[in-house]
Amino acid sequence: MSSGKRDSDRGRLDGIVAAARRYREQREQGYREQALKLYPWVCGRCGREFTRGNLHELTVHHRDHNHDNNPPDGSNWELLCLFCHDNEHMRHVDQVRYGDSTSPERAQRGATFQPFADLAARLKRKD
Secondary structure: OOHHHHHHHHHHHHHHHHHHHHHHHHHHHHHHHHHHHHOOOEOOOOOOEOOOOOHHHEEEEEOOOOOOOOOOOOOOEEEEEHHHHHHHHHHHHHHHHHOOOOOHHHHHHOOOOOOOOOHHHHHHOOO
């Protein structure tokens, strides 16, 4: 492949990435500003309060995890600090990956490994 074609492809890809970033930033500014006007500047999980000085640490979490679902009444949003927001997303990832831990069939299964099952026999055995 010629160097000119690679530069052209790279320039086109850079343009696509830049446009996607601009779109995301515009979308986030819209719902973030709305959420900050609707809700008190307090983390919905840990209760930490925020001021203008640390407001950048307060994020808007989408309850249904769909960043395009932004109703004007804010019913799909909650304000979370960075730590609680990361925790919430990891919980969602775990739920998707491993299933719902509160389901009856999963709760009944429980642990199957028994690390001390033969402990008495091992203690009696002389080496």
